[in-house]
Amino acid sequence: MFANITSGLDLHSKALVLRAERQRVIASNIANADTPGYVARDLNFKDAMNAATSGGLSASSSSAQGSGTNGMTNSRHIPLSGGSIGTLGGASNLAYTAQTQPSLDGNSVDLDRERANFVDNSVRYEATLRFINGQSKTILSAIQGQ
Amino acid sequence: MSMFSIFNVSGSAISAQSQRLNVVASNLANADAVAGPDGQGYKSRQVVFETTPMGADASSGVRVSSVKESNEPLRKVHNPSHPSADAEGYVTHSNVNPVEEMVNMISASRSYQNNVEVMNTAKTLLLKTLQMGQ
Numbered sequence: 001m002f003a004n005i006t007s008g009l010d011l012h013s014k015a016l017v018l019r020a021e022r023q024r025v026i027a028s029n030i031a032n033a034d035t036p037g038y039v040a041r042d043l044n045f046k047d048a049m050n051a052a053t054s055g056g057l058s059a060s061s062s063s064a065q066g067s068g069t070n071g072m073t074n075s076r077h078i079p080l081s082g083g084s085i086g087t088l089g090g091a092s093n094l095a096y097t098a099q100t101q102p103s104l105d106g107n108s109v110d111l112d113r114e115r116a117n118f119v120d121n122s123v124r125y126e127a128t129l130r131f132i133n134g135q136s137k138t139i140l141s142a143i144q145g146q
Numbered sequence: 147m148s149m150f151s152i153f154n155v156s157g158s159a160i161s162a163q164s165q166r167l168n169v170v171a172s173n174l175a176n177a178d179a180v181a182g183p184d185g186q187g188y189k190s191r192q193v194v195f196e197t198t199p200m201g202a203d204a205s206s207g208v209r210v211s212s213v214k215e216s217n218e219p220l221r222k223v224h225n226p227s228h229p230s231a232d233a234e235g236y237v238t239h240s241n242v243n244p245v246e247e248m249v250n251m252i253s254a255s256r257s258y259q260n261n262v263e264v265m266n267t268a269k270t271l272l273l274k275t276l277q278m279g280q
Contacts, residue, residue: 016275020149023271027152027264028206031159034166034257035195035208094204115260122267129274136279 005139012132014052018045019125025094026118029109036105040097040114149275152268154200156261158207163258165210166193170251173242180230181238187220188240190247216241 022043032038099108173190181187196211218241226235 017148023268024148024152024155024205027155027268028200028204030260030264031155031208032195032197032206033260034163034253035197038197038206041204111260118264118267122271125271126274129271129278132278133280 005142009132009135009139011053012128012135015049016125016128016132018043018048018052019121019128021048022121023118023125026114026121029097029114030111030118033107033109033111033114036107038107038109040109041094042097042117043094149268149272151201151205153265155205155207156265156268158198158200158209159261160258160265162193162195162208162210163254163261166195166254167251167258169193169213170247170254173247174244174251176240177242177244177247179240180228181220182230185232185238187238188242189215189220190218190240190242191215 022045025041025043029040029042032040097108097110097113100110100113102108169191176188179188191213193210194212194214195208197206198209199205200207220241221239222236223239224235225231225237228237231237
């Protein structure tokens with residue numbers, strides 16, 4: 001019974017962890033905006049969220065089998081193994097961003113895009129936070145019955 | 147909590163950019179320096195950035211791997227009345243290009259600001275996370 005009440009909360013908590021993950025990846029990109037040879041990375045939130053919700057905590061193994069999610073164009077490509085991140089297995093969804101304006105030093109960070117992504121991600125993080133707060137308030141008022 | 151490593155990442159970038167700003171300052175300060183009796187003028191210096199892994203898996207910070215001296219020829223100015231002039235009347239100056247250094251300075255300060263902003267946003271989000279459920 002109680003599991004039904006908190007299941008929505010569970011979904012948002014997973015989203016929150018992934019948003020934090022993406023925030024960190026974008027922060028790394030911005031930090032390395034001037035480093036020669038650095039390749040920008042990003043988290044595919046949709047795929048990461050799918051992996052987190054379908055497979056639960058053992059999502060990393062299931063997403064490794066589902067080829068084509070890691071930006072692979074051929075089923076025989078070797079999947080990217082970036083180690084395991086957090087508990088939700090988001091690492092397998094870390095991809096490399098496409099270069100819009102190639103630079104001579106091999107750095108693929110587009111600072112404007114990264115900044116936009118960073119703001120976008122922080123707004124969505126806060127939205128998820130508000131969902132959790134609202135839901136927990138609803139549950140509390142239901143428990144107290146006042 | 148994975149967001150805490152943002153402070154490490156952005157902190158490393160801030161420290162690297164401030165070192166770059168430091169090097170720019172010393173280049174600009176020595177832009178008009180004249181070579182001493184040994185004939186060795188000031189050579190402009192440039193920092194070399196390098197990606198360095200930071201704690202948790204995918205986060206990567208920056209560090210200054212080395213400070214390189216420029217190999218451009220030192221600037222020679224004909225000024226026989228100068229006390230440091232050589233036998234042919236030339237005075238050796240540094241090889242600093244002030245325009246390049248000013249551009250470098252603006253770029254470094256913009257990157258610094260970006261990283262400060264990232265840290266501030268991360269701090270705001272973490273503070274809001276702390277207030278969850280209240």
